[in-house]
Amino acid sequence: MGYTVKDILQIAITSEAEAQTFYLHLKNKTDQYFLKEQIAGLAEEEGRHKNAIAALMKRKGVSATVSAERMESLELPSLAFDPEKSLSELFELAKGGEDAARRFYASLAEVVEGEEERALLHYLSEMEASHYHLLDAELTAIKHFERFDDFNEMMHAGP
Numbered sequence: 001m002g003y004t005v006k007d008i009l010q011i012a013i014t015s016e017a018e019a020q021t022f023y024l025h026l027k028n029k030t031d032q033y034f035l036k037e038q039i040a041g042l043a044e045e046e047g048r049h050k051n052a053i054a055a056l057m058k059r060k061g062v063s064a065t066v067s068a069e070r071m072e073s074l075e076l077p078s079l080a081f082d083p084e085k086s087l088s089e090l091f092e093l094a095k096g097g098e099d100a101a102r103r104f105y106a107s108l109a110e111v112v113e114g115e116e117e118r119a120l121l122h123y124l125s126e127m128e129a130s131h132y133h134l135l136d137a138e139l140t141a142i143k144h145f146e147r148f149d150d151f152n153e154m155m156h157a158g159p
Contacts, residue, residue: 008108009057012124013050015101018079020046022097025081026090038138042131049124056120091139095132102128 023043027036079097081090105125109118 006057008112009053012053012104013057015079015097015104016046016050016053019094019097019101020050022079022081022094025083026094029083029087029090035138035142038134042134045127045131049127052120052124056117059116088139088142091135091142095135095139098128098132098135102132 020043023039023046027039027043030036030039079093082093085093102125105121105128109121109125112118112121
């Protein structure tokens with residue numbers, strides 16, 4: 001079964017909206033001021049991605065095409081927030097979502113016909129890769145400082 005560009009972009013919008021919601025919940029999972037700010041920034045960026053995709057859909061509609069012979073399954077895993085999971089587990093989940101989104105956009109950039117679409121997909125793929133690396137760095141810090149937070153609550157208090 002082939003996907004239309006509209007289908008693909010709708011999958012992308014849904015994925016970006018799920019990521020935005022996930023990050024909005026995740027920021028409330030920590031009391032660390034700087035980490036909250038970092039996560040809030042990710043949520044805002046996912047919202048901008050969603051808006052960029054929606055704008056492309058509005059401009060292009062379904063007129064662009066994807067080569068059916070190169071099309072693969074494009075479903076993205078759902079990114080659902082589970083308040084019972086630890087902060088580290090949620091960061092691991094988010095990293096997996098960002099990596100899946102990166103691969104999704106990169107594979108689409110290879111098959112979509114249209115320079116504007118291809119440029120947007122490459123950009124989104126790179127942004128998802130940067131989110132992955134940011135989450136990875138924060139996860140390392142979380143794991144390193146988890147014990148320190150147990151006896152120094154003011155470590156991440158912020159201004």
